[in-house]
Amino acid sequence: MDRNGxxxxxxxxxxxxxxxxCAAQQSPxxxxxxxxxxxxxxxxxxxxxxxxxxxxxxPFKGRLVEGDPQEVPPAVAMSLSSNSPVTFTYxxxxxxxxxxxxxxxxxxxxxxxxxxxVGEVGVTAFASLSISDGDRILGDYTxxxxxxxxxxxxxxxxxxxxxxxxxxxxxxxxDEKLFSDEARLAQAVAGAGKSPTASIGQ
Amino acid sequence: MNRARLLLLFGVAIHMIxxxxxxxxxxxxxxxxxxxxxxxxxxxxxxxxxLKPEVTCxxxxxxxxxxxxxxxxxxxxxxxxxxxxxxxxADEVEIHTSTRVTYLREDxxxxxxxxxxxxxxxxxxxxxxxxxxxQTEIQSCCVQEQPEQQTQQTP
Numbered sequence: 128m129d130r131n132g133x134x135x136x137x138x139x140x141x142x143x144x145x146x147x148x149c150a151a152q153q154s155p156x157x158x159x160x161x162x163x164x165x166x167x168x169x170x171x172x173x174x175x176x177x178x179x180x181x182x183x184x185x186p187f188k189g190r191l192v193e194g195d196p197q198e199v200p201p202a203v204a205m206s207l208s209s210n211s212p213v214t215f216t217y218x219x220x221x222x223x224x225x226x227x228x229x230x231x232x233x234x235x236x237x238x239x240x241x242x243x244x245v246g247e248v249g250v251t252a253f254a255s256l257s258i259s260d261g262d263r264i265l266g267d268y269t270x271x272x273x274x275x276x277x278x279x280x281x282x283x284x285x286x287x288x289x290x291x292x293x294x295x296x297x298x299x300x301x302d303e304k305l306f307s308d309e310a311r312l313a314q315a316v317a318g319a320g321k322s323p324t325a326s327i328g329q
Numbered sequence: 330m331n332r333a334r335l336l337l338l339f340g341v342a343i344h345m346i347x348x349x350x351x352x353x354x355x356x357x358x359x360x361x362x363x364x365x366x367x368x369x370x371x372x373x374x375x376x377x378x379x380l381k382p383e384v385t386c387x388x389x390x391x392x393x394x395x396x397x398x399x400x401x402x403x404x405x406x407x408x409x410x411x412x413x414x415x416x417x418x419a420d421e422v423e424i425h426t427s428t429r430v431t432y433l434r435e436d437x438x439x440x441x442x443x444x445x446x447x448x449x450x451x452x453x454x455x456x457x458x459x460x461x462x463x464q465t466e467i468q469s470c471c472v473q474e475q476p477e478q479q480t481q482q483t484p
Contacts, residue, residue, distance in 0.1 A: 225456045
């Protein structure tokens with residue numbers, strides 16, 4: 128075989144490879160195939176270590192002065208009142224730390240084809256709840272939870288579902304802290320206006 | 330240099346530049362009062378460069394090519410959902426527009442086609458990026474792209 132023939136074959140092979148990079152979208156048939164594969168694929172989901180505890184209302188009512196009533200810990204949501212002297216201030220913040228394996232590695236890694244993760248969506252949720260009676264802080268609680276979910280070429284994950292899981296986890300954590308401090312809080316609210324009580328933060 | 334080699338070089342050059350978006354360099358947008366801006370940008374990457382999945386934020390939908398960005402103007406102090414999808418997968422991010430400027434990086438991940446061949450047409454993602462990192466990245470990577478498809482405009 129002469130040199131020109133070899134170069135021409137290389138040209139054709141390279142062109143085919145490059146064209147694959149700019150390939151059009153695949154057919155619906157392949158989509159349904161991939162989706163059925165993704166459903167059977169188990170996903171690694173790092174559940175936050177939050178003990179299950181049924182949510183219940185707090186022994187006092189409070190008014191939400193900061194935060195969305197639809198997006199507060201369940202115990203707080205059950206204890207809202209528009210005319211209470213006790214106030215809740217709730218803040219929540221998410222930070223993302225997504226990770227993706229370099230494509231030039233995963234493209235040639237056989238593990239990719241058998242469903243090895245090619246990336247991960249990670250979210251850390253921070254939350255703080257402050258309970259006050261006028262100028263007096265009755266309780267101050269903070270929590271942080273990290274949730275991550277990996278994906279492969281067969282399975283997919285949306286940021287919203289991981290965000291929602293992180294929010295739910297951090298709210299459960301705040302609830303947990305509230306429940307463990309419930310008795311003291313009840314006393315503090317009952318004794319409000321009688322004698323000053325030192326605030327206790329968690 | 331013989332003809333076959335020239336053809337090879339020409340083919341490589343065409344493919345390497347052919348898929349990148351052309352346009353004006355990054356310019357910061359000042360949102361009108363009571364509005365916020367969501368920048369969605371897509372750094373150039375060869376794999377998947379032929380794909381332009383739809384990106385929707387609020388009521389505005391565009392297709393962003395590799396090396397392009399688009400500024401979505403949305404109402405402030407609201408929850409705005411940004412979505413993107415291909416035939417194979419979708420991603421969705423909920424953004425609270427109390428922050429006046431938000432950055433999302435679009436990334437096309439691997440998907441699997443029907444004949445057990447990996448193609449980069451699978452999984453589009455919208456990754457929220459911290460402002461500091463995003464500002465540096467968007468200025469160095471992306472040009473403003475004229476939307477191919479704009480289904481609805483925000484008022």
